[in-house]
Each structure stands twice: as C-alpha cells, then as structure tokens.
Amino acid sequence: MPSGSVSGGQASDIPDSSSNSPNLDPSTFHEWEGCSVQFSDGSFWKLTKPLSKTAYQQVNPPFEGRRVFTCVCVKDPNHKYTNINEAAVKVKYQVKSTSDIIHTLKESVAMWTERARQCPESKEIASNLELAQVELQAATEPVSIPNKATFVEYFALRRFTSMDCQYAPRLLCHTAVSVTPGTSRIEMVGGYAILMLMTKLPGEPLNYRGFWSMPLEEREAVRITFKEALLEIWWQGISPWDCAMRNIVWDSEGRKCYIVDFEDYSQVHYETEEDLQQSFSDDILYNWGISEKSFAGWQQIRNTAWFHQHDILIMVFELLTLATVPTAIGAVEAVHQQRVLNEEAESDERKAPFYIDVFCDAKSSKRDEVDGSMVVLKDGKLRLWPKDPKTHLPKADPNDSSAPHPFKGFFLPFPAADLPHRPIPAPRILGLVSEIPPDPSISPSSRPSKPRLNWICIDVETRELKYGPRAVAKENGIGPWDWTEDEVGLTLDGEESLVAVEEEKVEGGLGWAVYYDRDDDCLKGEEIGRRKRVLRCSLERRMVNREDEKIVVE
Incomplete structure (x- = not known):
C-alpha cells in the first residue's frame, strides 16, 4: 500500500531569479505571448500559441500567475533539440496580492506581534510571528524564491524525465528570470518567473461534454490506457491529488492517455507490481470522472432537445466531477454535502x-x-x-x-x-x-x-x-x-x-x-x-x- 507525504524541494535546486535576466521586450508581448527566452542550456525559445488562459493563485504567498504555451526553438547552440519541432513551456511568475489579503496578512502580523510581546519566552509564538512576517513580505514585495507548488511540479517533472516515464511530460530545461514591466496587469515587477520547458504531448485534455459524447468503445479505450498511465505514475512514486478530467490528455490517434499538472501530489511507494495493481479500483475512475457511473443517464440526456438547446448548461456538469462522493459514504453524507453546497x-x-x-x-x-x-x-x-x-x-x-x-x-x-x-x-x-x-x-x-x-x-x-x-x-x-x-x-x-x-x-x-x-x-x-x-x-x-x-x- 502507498505511503508518504507531500513532496517539496530545496531552493538551491532551481536557480535564483536574480541570476538570469529575461530577453523580453514589454512592447512586443502580452503575458509572455510572443516573447523569446534563453534557457539555462543556452537555447532560445519563442513562446507562440497559448495552450491555456492565465490562471492566478492568490491564496498562498508568494502569489503566482500561470500560463502554458507552445514554443519553437529559435537558437540551439548545442544542437540539443534538432529532432524537436515544437515543445511546451509552463510559465509561473509572481503577481501582486489583493488589498483584502494584504489587510488580513497585516492583521496576522499584528496579532502575533502582540502575543510575542505578552509571551516573549514562547518559541512557538516567535515562530508563528516569523512565518506571518515572511508571508506578508512574499505577498507585498518581489521575491526570488517561488511558491512551493512550483517546486513540487518541478521535482515531479524532473523525476519523470530521469525515470523515462512514457505517460507524463518530460522536463527538457528550465530557467529563472525576473518579472519586467508589461508582463501583466497585476505583475510584481522584479519578482521571480520560472519557465519550465517540456515535451509537448499529443492529443487534447478531456472535458465532460467531449468525453461523454464519445462512443462507448472509445470511452472504454480511454479508461484502459488511463489505468496504464496512472499505474506508471504511481510506480514512479507520484500520486496526483488534483484528480480531474481536465488533467487527462487523450491522444485519439495514438490511442493513449497522458496525465498532467503535478502541483499537488503525495510521494508513494509500492513494493511489488502486485501491490500496485491491487491499489487500482473502479473508484479511481470515478474520482477522476471517467467511470460510467460518473454521470448516469448521459446517453438519454444527450439525445433530447433539451441537450441541444442548453449546450452551455451542459458544460457545468464537468464541475460535478470535482464534487463526487464515493459510494461507500452513502446517502446521509450525500444529503449533508448537498446542504453545504447550498449554503455556500x-x-x-x-x-x-x-x-x-x-x-x-x-x-x-x-x-x-x-x-x-x-x-x-x-x-x-x-x-x-x-x-x-x-x-x-x-x-x-x-x-x-x-x-x-x-x-x-x-x-x-x-x-x-x-x-x-x-x-x-x-x-x-x-x-x-x-x-x-x-x-x-x-x-x-x-x-x-x-x-x-x-x-x-x-x-x-x-x-x-x-x-x-x-x-x-x-x-x-x-x-x-x-x-x-x-x-x-x-x-x-x-x-x-x-x-x-x-x-x-x-x-x-x-x-x-x-x-x-x-x-x-x-x-x-x-x-x-x-x-x-x-x-x-x-x-x-x-x-x-x-x-x-x-x-x-x-
């Protein structure tokens, strides 16, 4: 059976953002689109087509903007990428906080400062005060150390690369630069920006409507190869936490699944392949939203006039896969969850x-x-x-x-x-x-x-x-x-x-x-x-x- 804890890394494993300067011109790009960046191996890559919109993490400082692009190599002095026509790059850069969050962090510092004044001998209070001060600084000032989620994903990709994993992106190179003016509306100028160059996976991410519109034979093919992919990821010691259909890439031509997004995971270990196989069940498919029981009655609904008139409404069902309840919990827990959702x-x-x-x-x-x-x-x-x-x-x-x-x-x-x-x-x-x-x-x-x-x-x-x-x-x-x-x-x-x-x-x-x-x-x-x-x-x-x-x- 798997065991372990959330993984992380040491700051020294990713270069400090002050050690490299970006080859960026703020007048010619918007949120990294179209810019050229030099990576640590001396190669230059141009970020071409965005594969995602900019998403913001403004919960745990330092706060980040995240975006994924396709990119092409424009300079390869070491002839390292002669066989790669196109790759992908994930950009993660520091952004500013909101006034409400800053106010909350300042209140936290003030609270622990007062407690430290009242109990100057308490090491626990002193530690909490130091943490509150570090969080406030990371939320309001440029920093060179990335958010923990960036380290977590970096180490996962590096592990997949070293272990020759066939079901996840491979890390080709990376670099650290400083955020320059013109990057985005909420940029933290002078803060860090980490760019991870990866292999570009064939296929497209699954979505609820697309998956349940597939013929049953193709859905079954997705489940079979998804199981192969997840077991391989587990065997490499990584158990993803973000179990969502959007993190499954399906290559319909190659009939193969890939798994992406490793900002949250646990380290796991299996002694034998038998233990690995026994850890997989239909509940895993259900949690990822691709079990046939994930949405009963879809075939009946998709053939109704309501389905065709309300195609936008159907898209909301993808969100339901994030709120599924394991069948073992039972009806009582389901009713409780419904009440919580309604109250929210x-x-x-x-x-x-x-x-x-x-x-x-x-x-x-x-x-x-x-x-x-x-x-x-x-x-x-x-x-x-x-x-x-x-x-x-x-x-x-x-x-x-x-x-x-x-x-x-x-x-x-x-x-x-x-x-x-x-x-x-x-x-x-x-x-x-x-x-x-x-x-x-x-x-x-x-x-x-x-x-x-x-x-x-x-x-x-x-x-x-x-x-x-x-x-x-x-x-x-x-x-x-x-x-x-x-x-x-x-x-x-x-x-x-x-x-x-x-x-x-x-x-x-x-x-x-x-x-x-x-x-x-x-x-x-x-x-x-x-x-x-x-x-x-x-x-x-x-x-x-x-x-x-x-x-x-x-």
Missing part, C-alpha cells in the same frame, strides 16, 4: 451587490474604448459604457443626455426546479442577477418602490449576454457564474471567458457589447467574430456601498 451558494458574500468594471490590455488601437469602462444594461443586453471619473457611474448618453442603467447585481442560485436532470448531490448553479432599468412607459410616481431584478443569460445562438426574467433565462445559458480566486474577477463556467465585441463603430466607445467566448478563440467560430472586432477583457466586481433593501426577482 446562498452565502451573504455571494449576495453582496456590485458594479462591473472592465479592464483590457489587448494590443489594439481600440483598447482605450474598452479599458476603464463599465457594464450597463441597455436595449436588452449587456453593453460597455464610459465611466464618469467623478461619480464612477456611467456617463450621460450624448444623444439624450441621460445615463444608461449600470449593472448592479449579485450572485443568486438559479431555481433548481427549472433545471432538469440534476444529480444529487450537485452544486447549485450560481446565476447572476441585476437591477433593471425602469420601464419608461410607467410614470415615476407609479413605479414600484422595490428594485426589480432580471437574470443575466447567454444567448445560445449568438453568445451575447442579455438580461431577462426567469422564463427567458432558462431557455438560454444561465451559468455557472462565480468569482476568481481573489474574489474580484467574474468567471463563467469556471473561466474568465468574456470578451468585448464592437457591434457598431460609434464615437466615444458606445458600440461595444459583452459576449461569451466559450471556445477561447475570440469568437472566430461565430459569424460575429469573423465580421467584428473582438477584444479579450477582464470583468471585475466593484462593491456597492448601500444599505440593504428588498428586491423582487422576476
């Missing part, structure tokens, strides 16, 4: 009202029309509008001198009765609601005193964001909405996947609307994406300071 979805923090500000650092002559704007409700859809620098609310419309109604809303679970085929337990689907503009046909004196809310929904055909009552929203995509790890950015289906589309060329930046970029291709697969300008942007919450008031959700 309906917490006071989720219901705190906010405005939506828009940030954009795309390389475009129209960037300034999007960056610094805010989201408003106008003509039945979500649009971007210039913000008044004094009031931080929408500017007046130059055509009629009135200002459009800003988005002013919060998260709210969508009524479960309107969502069929929901297994239990399952997270409540978080919807997004907003106060709506008053009806111009009703005189101000006759209007209801309580603000009325509509649901924000995604048109399943055009991908544009609209607002409407529940009857309209349930016929379109309604989520799941959520916030990013720092509780600032807005996510849809787990990703910051919203873009600005210039529907009309109107002076003053009044022609932009918000769309859902489901495929992360700037809507190139949609007609409007081929005809109109599309800019990636970040939608971020700005809390509303007001007293509680009753509202009516339509």
Whole structure:
C-alpha cells in the first residue's frame, strides 16, 4: 500500500531569479505571448500559441500567475533539440496580492506581534510571528524564491524525465528570470518567473461534454490506457491529488492517455507490481470522472432537445466531477454535502451587490474604448459604457443626455426546479442577477418602490449576454457564474471567458457589447467574430456601498 507525504524541494535546486535576466521586450508581448527566452542550456525559445488562459493563485504567498504555451526553438547552440519541432513551456511568475489579503496578512502580523510581546519566552509564538512576517513580505514585495507548488511540479517533472516515464511530460530545461514591466496587469515587477520547458504531448485534455459524447468503445479505450498511465505514475512514486478530467490528455490517434499538472501530489511507494495493481479500483475512475457511473443517464440526456438547446448548461456538469462522493459514504453524507453546497451558494458574500468594471490590455488601437469602462444594461443586453471619473457611474448618453442603467447585481442560485436532470448531490448553479432599468412607459410616481431584478443569460445562438426574467433565462445559458480566486474577477463556467465585441463603430466607445467566448478563440467560430472586432477583457466586481433593501426577482 502507498505511503508518504507531500513532496517539496530545496531552493538551491532551481536557480535564483536574480541570476538570469529575461530577453523580453514589454512592447512586443502580452503575458509572455510572443516573447523569446534563453534557457539555462543556452537555447532560445519563442513562446507562440497559448495552450491555456492565465490562471492566478492568490491564496498562498508568494502569489503566482500561470500560463502554458507552445514554443519553437529559435537558437540551439548545442544542437540539443534538432529532432524537436515544437515543445511546451509552463510559465509561473509572481503577481501582486489583493488589498483584502494584504489587510488580513497585516492583521496576522499584528496579532502575533502582540502575543510575542505578552509571551516573549514562547518559541512557538516567535515562530508563528516569523512565518506571518515572511508571508506578508512574499505577498507585498518581489521575491526570488517561488511558491512551493512550483517546486513540487518541478521535482515531479524532473523525476519523470530521469525515470523515462512514457505517460507524463518530460522536463527538457528550465530557467529563472525576473518579472519586467508589461508582463501583466497585476505583475510584481522584479519578482521571480520560472519557465519550465517540456515535451509537448499529443492529443487534447478531456472535458465532460467531449468525453461523454464519445462512443462507448472509445470511452472504454480511454479508461484502459488511463489505468496504464496512472499505474506508471504511481510506480514512479507520484500520486496526483488534483484528480480531474481536465488533467487527462487523450491522444485519439495514438490511442493513449497522458496525465498532467503535478502541483499537488503525495510521494508513494509500492513494493511489488502486485501491490500496485491491487491499489487500482473502479473508484479511481470515478474520482477522476471517467467511470460510467460518473454521470448516469448521459446517453438519454444527450439525445433530447433539451441537450441541444442548453449546450452551455451542459458544460457545468464537468464541475460535478470535482464534487463526487464515493459510494461507500452513502446517502446521509450525500444529503449533508448537498446542504453545504447550498449554503455556500446562498452565502451573504455571494449576495453582496456590485458594479462591473472592465479592464483590457489587448494590443489594439481600440483598447482605450474598452479599458476603464463599465457594464450597463441597455436595449436588452449587456453593453460597455464610459465611466464618469467623478461619480464612477456611467456617463450621460450624448444623444439624450441621460445615463444608461449600470449593472448592479449579485450572485443568486438559479431555481433548481427549472433545471432538469440534476444529480444529487450537485452544486447549485450560481446565476447572476441585476437591477433593471425602469420601464419608461410607467410614470415615476407609479413605479414600484422595490428594485426589480432580471437574470443575466447567454444567448445560445449568438453568445451575447442579455438580461431577462426567469422564463427567458432558462431557455438560454444561465451559468455557472462565480468569482476568481481573489474574489474580484467574474468567471463563467469556471473561466474568465468574456470578451468585448464592437457591434457598431460609434464615437466615444458606445458600440461595444459583452459576449461569451466559450471556445477561447475570440469568437472566430461565430459569424460575429469573423465580421467584428473582438477584444479579450477582464470583468471585475466593484462593491456597492448601500444599505440593504428588498428586491423582487422576476
């Protein structure tokens, strides 16, 4: 049976970021895309196509941004990579913290400082104070020592390489540089950046919809080769903790699975191959989300009209694999988990009202029309509008001198009765609601005193964001909405996947609307994406300071 603890490493095994300087030009790249980097073996690689969006870790300092690219070798002085046409590189770089986290860390330092003053002989308190001070420094200042998760992944990749593992990426080289201005909007200039050059795996990561749309024969082939891959990973002494379908890469042509993402794992050891084989069971497939029992009834649902009309809603089921409950726990534990999930979805923090500000650092002559704007409700859809620098609310419309109604809303679970085929337990689907503009046909004196809310929904055909009552929203995509790890950015289906589309060329930046970029291709697969300008942007919450008031959700 396996045994062990979370692995780590010594700082000396990865070079200090001050020992190398990046060959980067901030004017020619955005979040590392398109830049060229020299690695420790003297080779130069150009980062070409991003394989993932930038994800941020802002829980444990130092905080990091993470992104994966394909890359090509542009200089190979040692002729080391003559047989490699394309590789992959994972970039992990220090980013700034949020004001809320900094405040919490400062409070921790103050608390332990006071306790140390009261108990100066306590070694435990002195140790906790030192740790709190180190965490605060790592969250607020540039540091050269990466986050522990970076060490963990580095050592896993190095082990797979030395053991000639056939089911995981191999580490080709690495380098450490310093973050330079222009890297990202929340960069920590002077902080570390670790780039790990790896073999590029064939195939694509699995996702819930794609996997369960496969023929049964192909799904079984995935399970067979996944078992081979995981057993090999275990035999190498690594047991991944992040058991998720997205971390399984399926090469349909080569009929082979690979496993990726080793930021969290345990070290394990098996005496014999028999022990290794006996440790694998169908529950392992279930935990990774690829067992046939992971979602009973999928074949029936995928053949219904509901499936085709609600393809965006189906995407939320991938999240369910992260909340599965082993069958041995039983119905009592399942009911308990459902209650916990419901309480999380309906917490006071989720219901705190906010405005939506828009940030954009795309390389475009129209960037300034999007960056610094805010989201408003106008003509039945979500649009971007210039913000008044004094009031931080929408500017007046130059055509009629009135200002459009800003988005002013919060998260709210969508009524479960309107969502069929929901297994239990399952997270409540978080919807997004907003106060709506008053009806111009009703005189101000006759209007209801309580603000009325509509649901924000995604048109399943055009991908544009609209607002409407529940009857309209349930016929379109309604989520799941959520916030990013720092509780600032807005996510849809787990990703910051919203873009600005210039529907009309109107002076003053009044022609932009918000769309859902489901495929992360700037809507190139949609007609409007081929005809109109599309800019990636970040939608971020700005809390509303007001007293509680009753509202009516339509």
